[in-house]
Amino acid sequence: MSEKILAINSGSSSLKFKLYIMPAETVLVSGQIERIGQPSSEFSYTIAGKKSKLAQPMKDYETAIQTVIETLLASHVIESKHEIIGVGHRISHGGRYYTKPVIVDEDVKAKIDELAVLSPLHNPVNLLGIKAFEKLLPDATEVAVFDTSFHHTIPAKAYMYALPYSYYKDHGIRRYGFHGPSHEYIAEKAAELFGKQQTHRLISCHLGNGGSLTAILDGHSVNSSMGFTPLAGIVMGTRSGDIDPEIIPFIEEEFQMDSHAVREMLNHDSGLQGLSGISNDIRDLDEAAKQGNQRAQLALDVYAHQIQQYIGAYTTDLEGLDTLVFTAGIGEHSALVRQMVCERLGYLGIKLDPEKNAANALSIEAADSRVKVAVIPTDEEIVIARDVMALLKEA
Template identity: 70%
Template sequence: MSKKILSINSGSSSLKFKLYKMPDEQVLASGQVDRIGIENSTFNYKINDKTTETLRPIKNHDEAIKAVINMLLTSGVIANKNEIAGVGHRVSHGGSYYPESVLVDKDVKKRIDELSVLSPLHNPVNLIGIQDFEKLLPSAKEVAVFDTSFHQTMPEESYMYALPYEYYEKYGIRRYGFHGPSHEYVSLKANELFGNEKTRRVISCHLGNGSSLCAIKDGKSVNTSMGFTPLAGLVMGSRLGDIDPEILPFIESKLGMDSHEVLEMLNKKSGLLGLSGVSSDVRDVEKAANNGNARAEMALKVFVHQIQHYIGAYASDIGGLDTLIFTAGIGEHSWTMRSAICKKLAYLGVKIDEEKNKQSALSIEAKDSKVKVAVIPTDEEIMIARDVMRVAGFN
């Protein structure tokens, strides 16, 4: 029996959604509310290949969710709210509590709230989305799908920090990793497209405002660049990535900042934004670099170098490289960043065809490349919908 399943991805100032007819995986409606709580909020949605964009004030996530449900009703995609059997929510951090997706209950909501300290940009709004949908769709089953779950297969040498062991035992301090649904989706898609032999050893590059790499062997996560929180790993739009921890008390002392102010700076004022002084958006930084801005040029070099550094390490983790995947906003759309990243990877057998790369073709490797290089649009929402069907017992 078919079910209508809604996949939700709540960001700090955005709400992405897709409504599916499952198990057919037919998209009935999709869209995004942007600039929530900011001037010039936009609501874009697509039904039957027709895209509509509205500009309207949307004060908070509650209003955004009401706008989505109202659109589904007035457009006739659903006749009534009870037609939506399940809602799946992308949740950033599941800690050590949730190795897989779960039905939402009071304890789950409490845990998500507790873990907000580890993912301050995402867990709080993820929880708001869950609570609002519970009110608006009381008959639907709510499922939490955690960014961290896919990485539960990492071996201890990948996830353990060299801190006193009791910190891991008492407080669960370890590497968790994020962007799990994205890394899992593109690795499954690559296997479907290229077969088992070309996808035994995969490195997935999820590059966007938030970025992470994942080493995948035989379909399982072996290592990933984000850590205890989404702040670790690569240089990102406004997030720092890896750092010498001694720098933090040094900054506090020199600038008179407390730990909360430092954390705010690391999450929102660092990365490409902090280095370039231009923007957290790689497109703006590239434009500035092309116009002779030396700091913007330097920021891009640091961004690319960090990615190359992790690719080399992860190729070692999985014993070589069969397929390199680019996905997410930068990975899917910036041919210049893909080109810059791949230039120093010849030692791994990576060679790309620049014409195919400029077209963002599915396969951008050159004919004599030993490694498949793929540009695969991510689809976290379908992974969420599949988990709702499984966890809610609809299969």
């Protein structure tokens, strides 16, 4: 029996979705709405290979979701809202509460709200998406799929911070890891493509505007670069990544900034944007560096260097490396970043084929590379849809 499942990814001002027929995993519609809450909102979607765009103001998430549902009905992808039996929501932070997906109830919504302080850019809008779908699709089962869940297998030696133990025991301050559906998909897809032996020790590099690396042993996360919040780890588009903690009180005192202002700076004005002063987009930085802009080159160098450091550290966690995977927007499309990252990893047995890398091929390692190097497009939505189906079967 086939069922229609929506997979939802709510961003700070965006909404991405895919409508599946499950369990066949057939995509009926995929689309996204950008700049929600602004006059320049844009809705783009694809049905049966045909792409369409709709530009109209969408004042809030409920309006955006209503537009999606009306489009599905008008295009006859569904004849009734009742056909959609489940909606899966990607939720940024599950804290200590959730190590697997759950059906949403009032307690789940309360905990997502409680955890918003740990993921202020994402949990609040994730919750808005849930509430809007509850209102507009009242017969569908809502499922929360947490970014942190895949990482619950990380051992204590990797997730503990060296703070007073009561901070962990009483307040849950620890490394959680994020981008879970993406890293989970990469682990499964890589094993499917290359076999379990070749992917026994795998490092997944999810490189987008946000970025994280995960060490994966036999399909299970054993370390991940993001931490208590998604701010930690490598340099990102506008996020600082790891910094000396003493920098924060220094900035507060030196520049008379409160904690909220510092948090905003670290999340929105730092990273590649802050280093370069130009852009958070790798393509812009590449072009500027070619024109001789030294800060753009510096941003690229710092970015690649930090990724290299994590790969070295995670190879230690895994006691070797069989496969290195690049995914997400930068990982899938930037041959420059992949080349910069891998050029100093020869000691690990990593060697790229320049032509394959330039072509964004599936396997980009040279014939004499001892480590498989792959470019695999991520698919967080199918992980979400599968989780919804699994919970509906259990219910």
